[in-house]
Amino acid sequence: MNPLFIITIIAVAMIGTIIVHEVYAAEEDIEVTQLTINSLEIYEDADYTRYRVTGDAPASTEITFKTTKPDGSDGNYPGSIDTSKPAYIVDNKIDSTTDLVYGNWTLEVCALEYDICIQELFTIDEPVTISNDGETQTEEVSNETSAESGGCLIATATYGSELAPQVQQLRELRDNQLLNTESGIAFMSTFNNIYYSFSPIIADYERENPYFKEAVKLAITPMISTLSLMENANSESEVLAIGISVIALNLGMYLAVPAIVIVGIRKIK
Secondary structure, three states: HHHHHHHHHHHHHHHHHHHHHHHHHHHHOEEEEOOOOOOOEEEOOEEEEEEEEEEEEOOEEEEEEEEOOOOOOOOOOOOOOOOOOOOOEEEEEEEHHHHOOOOOEEEEEEEEEHHHEEEEEEEEEEEEEEEEEOOEEEEEEOOOOOOOOOOOHHHHHHHHOOHHHHHHHHHHHHHHHHHHHHHHHHHHHHHHHHHHHHHHHHHHHHHHHHHHHHHHHHHHHHHHHHHHHHHOOHHHHHHHHHHHHHHHHHHHHHHHHHHHHHHHHHHOO
């Protein structure tokens, strides 16, 4: 066998070994974000008691969520999401208000790929009945609630799950950008008054009619895509400027473009 050929094979093998070692070394140098629970909020929304949890997590991995009831049995609404960045925010049901078990619950968050699980305890207290001037009133005693914590009813019905990426995107936008500025809070207050006047009806009809559900999905998907621009808004001025731009963009998509098309068709006729 040609000696030069043998030397070439040995050299290629050595270079390949060096590259593999460098790749493994580079992977070892990459710092993996630890799994944490940074905040946990318990609140009531319509007929359900819910939790909203935020934290840090490794990017591009699956995070699972599970609750455990006071008696040690599993909760009724486990879930999971795929992280696109080293953080997560999840809003999910605990149980229906009528079937809620009171006492000490546990929320478990896991990154299965890294074999990591963390837990957080929370308490749901039984309502206390008090007497006020001879009238009996019931006062709910529970963890912190929020007036702005309503669910994304239409998006949830459209995409089939409260943990769908599109629904989580809307909640992150609300919690991370809008509710952190005065103009965003004012907008959400007005928006909620209008939105919750009709959204339950639409969401219910979506569940009953698959064709209507698909039509709504086609209608709202472009709007949700444009809302991703708001992720870059961190200050009051940025929320106002980008927010107005996004509203103008959606008005153009949903009103101006169809109007131009209709006028153009009429001129052709």
